[in-house]
Amino acid sequence: MARVVLAFDANRFIFLALARIARLPDKIDSQEPTMRIELPISSRALLISTMVLIAWAMIAVTGATMWSQHVNQSLSLRADMAYRQAMLVAQLELASIDAESSSDRDPAALSHIAAQYIATIKEEAALLEDKQPEAELQAGELRAAHNLVQALDGNASGKLDRLHARQLARAIAAREFQEAAQARSAANAASIRTRNIVIAVACVMLLVPVGLMAVFRRQLLLPLRQLEIATRELAAGRSTDRLPPKGLIEIRALVACFNSMSAAVETRVAERTRDIERANAELAAVDGRRRLFLSKVSHELRTPVTAIRGEAEVSLRHGGRPDNMRDALIHIEQNSVFLQRRLDDLLLLAKAADAGLPLRKASVDVVALARNACDLTAAYALTSSVEIVFCDATPTRTDHEGVSGDGDRLQQAVVAVIDNAIKFSPLGGTVRVAVEFATDAATLSVTDEGPGVHEPELLHIFDPYVQGKAGRSLGGTGLGLSLARWIVEAHDGTIAANNVGNEEIGTEGLCVTMRLPIAG
Known part of the structure; x- marks a missing residue:
C-alpha cells in the first residue's frame, strides 16, 4: 500500500x-x-494517477495551443481591419481633396469609399461579439466615421471648413493605426503566453518521471530493501523486529505476510528450543541415573560375590570339615540365588526396554504365587533378620481365582517387591504379604516397617535407577520396583506405593500394592 x-x-x-x-x-x-x-494507494491507483496527469498535461497543451491560435487569428484579423480602416480614411481624405480641386466632381466615388469604411467598422464590431469595453469603442468609431463622412461631404460641397475635415480624418487614421499596433502587440503577447504555458507543461512533464522515481523509491524500493534485509536476518537465524507497514498496498500485504511468518517461525523456534532444553535435561537426568546405576550394580553384585568367595576361603582354611563345609555351602547357595535374581532383573529390564520380552499367558493362582515368592525370599529375610508373614484374605478357599498372565514374570515381580521390603526393613522387622480378591481384580500388597519414602518421591520410585532418600544410604540399584511396574503394567494391572505407619506405637513403613485383573 x-x-x-x-x-x-x-x-x-x-x-x-x-x-x-x-x-x-x-x-x-x-x-x-x-x-x-x-x-x-495501490500500484494500480498510482499508475492511473500518472496516466491522468499525463492526459491532463496533453489536454492543457492542446487547449493552450488552440486558444493561442484562435486569439492570434482574431487579433491578426482585427489588426488587418484596423490597417484597412486607416487606408480607407486616407482614401476618403484624398477623394475629398480630388473632389474639391476638380471641376468634374464625382460624389459617387466618395460615397462608395465611405460605405466601405463604415462596413469595416461594423464587421469589426461583429468580430468583437459585443464585448465590453471594445463594443463601446467600436460604437465611438462608428460615430466618428459618420462625422467624418459628413465633414468630407460638406468640404466637397464647400459648406465646412477644409482644415477641420482633414484634422478629423488624420485623427481617425492615427487611432486606427494605433489600434492595429495594439492588436499586433496583443497577438504577440498571446503567443508568448502560449509558449510559456507549453514550456511550463513541458517542465511538469519532465518532473513527472522524477516524481515517479521518488515515489517508487519510497513506496517500492525502500520497503523491498527492508524486507530483503529482514529476510536475510531471519534466514541467518537471528530475531527480527516487526516491519512497519509501508509502501504500496501490495507491499504492505507482503510485509504483513512476512511479519506473520516471522512470528510463526519465532514461536516454533521457541517451542523447539524448549523441547531441546527439556530433552537435554531428561538426557542429563538419565545419564546421571545411568552412572548411579552402574555404581550401584557393581556394589550390589560385588556383595554376594564377596560373600561366596569368603565362605569358600573359610572352608578351605578349616581343612574341609563337614560341619563347616555345610554352613559354607548354604551361604554360598543363598548368595548365589540372590545374585541370580539380580542378574535376572537386569536381563529382564534390558529386554523390556527393547520391547522384545514375550509373555506366556496362562491362568495363574495368585495365592500360590504369593506363597512361592515368600518361600524364595525366606533365606534373604533370614540373613537380614526380618520375618515374612503371609496373610490370605480367603483362607477357606482352595480354588483361588486366577489371573491371566505369565506366572514366572509375575512371581519375579512379587519377589522384587518383597526383596525391596526386606532391604529397607529394620532388624527384627516384619514384612507382610497379603492377597485380597474383588469381583474383577486380585490385589497383592507387600508392607514393610522401614523408614518409608518422602511424599514428593512416591511418584518416581518406580522409575529405573531411582530410589528414595532412605534407600540411598542402603545401596541397591533401584531396579526392583521399576521391574515390578513393567511386569504388572504388561498384564494390564496397576502398581502403587504409599506410606503407612502407626503413630500410637511409633512405626513407619511403605506399602506397595499390585492390582491384577481376574481372568474372565
Missing part, C-alpha cells in the same frame, strides 16, 4: 494566503508541528 504524504503547517498556509493578498513577504519562521496525512 503506497503512502502519499501531504505535510503542511496550517498556520503557515493561512499566512501565505494572506501574504499573497496583502503583498507581504513569503518567508516566515514557524515552529508549529506539521500535520502528516497518509493516504494508502
Whole structure:
C-alpha cells in the first residue's frame, strides 16, 4: 500500500494566503508541528494517477495551443481591419481633396469609399461579439466615421471648413493605426503566453518521471530493501523486529505476510528450543541415573560375590570339615540365588526396554504365587533378620481365582517387591504379604516397617535407577520396583506405593500394592 504524504503547517498556509493578498513577504519562521496525512494507494491507483496527469498535461497543451491560435487569428484579423480602416480614411481624405480641386466632381466615388469604411467598422464590431469595453469603442468609431463622412461631404460641397475635415480624418487614421499596433502587440503577447504555458507543461512533464522515481523509491524500493534485509536476518537465524507497514498496498500485504511468518517461525523456534532444553535435561537426568546405576550394580553384585568367595576361603582354611563345609555351602547357595535374581532383573529390564520380552499367558493362582515368592525370599529375610508373614484374605478357599498372565514374570515381580521390603526393613522387622480378591481384580500388597519414602518421591520410585532418600544410604540399584511396574503394567494391572505407619506405637513403613485383573 503506497503512502502519499501531504505535510503542511496550517498556520503557515493561512499566512501565505494572506501574504499573497496583502503583498507581504513569503518567508516566515514557524515552529508549529506539521500535520502528516497518509493516504494508502495501490500500484494500480498510482499508475492511473500518472496516466491522468499525463492526459491532463496533453489536454492543457492542446487547449493552450488552440486558444493561442484562435486569439492570434482574431487579433491578426482585427489588426488587418484596423490597417484597412486607416487606408480607407486616407482614401476618403484624398477623394475629398480630388473632389474639391476638380471641376468634374464625382460624389459617387466618395460615397462608395465611405460605405466601405463604415462596413469595416461594423464587421469589426461583429468580430468583437459585443464585448465590453471594445463594443463601446467600436460604437465611438462608428460615430466618428459618420462625422467624418459628413465633414468630407460638406468640404466637397464647400459648406465646412477644409482644415477641420482633414484634422478629423488624420485623427481617425492615427487611432486606427494605433489600434492595429495594439492588436499586433496583443497577438504577440498571446503567443508568448502560449509558449510559456507549453514550456511550463513541458517542465511538469519532465518532473513527472522524477516524481515517479521518488515515489517508487519510497513506496517500492525502500520497503523491498527492508524486507530483503529482514529476510536475510531471519534466514541467518537471528530475531527480527516487526516491519512497519509501508509502501504500496501490495507491499504492505507482503510485509504483513512476512511479519506473520516471522512470528510463526519465532514461536516454533521457541517451542523447539524448549523441547531441546527439556530433552537435554531428561538426557542429563538419565545419564546421571545411568552412572548411579552402574555404581550401584557393581556394589550390589560385588556383595554376594564377596560373600561366596569368603565362605569358600573359610572352608578351605578349616581343612574341609563337614560341619563347616555345610554352613559354607548354604551361604554360598543363598548368595548365589540372590545374585541370580539380580542378574535376572537386569536381563529382564534390558529386554523390556527393547520391547522384545514375550509373555506366556496362562491362568495363574495368585495365592500360590504369593506363597512361592515368600518361600524364595525366606533365606534373604533370614540373613537380614526380618520375618515374612503371609496373610490370605480367603483362607477357606482352595480354588483361588486366577489371573491371566505369565506366572514366572509375575512371581519375579512379587519377589522384587518383597526383596525391596526386606532391604529397607529394620532388624527384627516384619514384612507382610497379603492377597485380597474383588469381583474383577486380585490385589497383592507387600508392607514393610522401614523408614518409608518422602511424599514428593512416591511418584518416581518406580522409575529405573531411582530410589528414595532412605534407600540411598542402603545401596541397591533401584531396579526392583521399576521391574515390578513393567511386569504388572504388561498384564494390564496397576502398581502403587504409599506410606503407612502407626503413630500410637511409633512405626513407619511403605506399602506397595499390585492390582491384577481376574481372568474372565
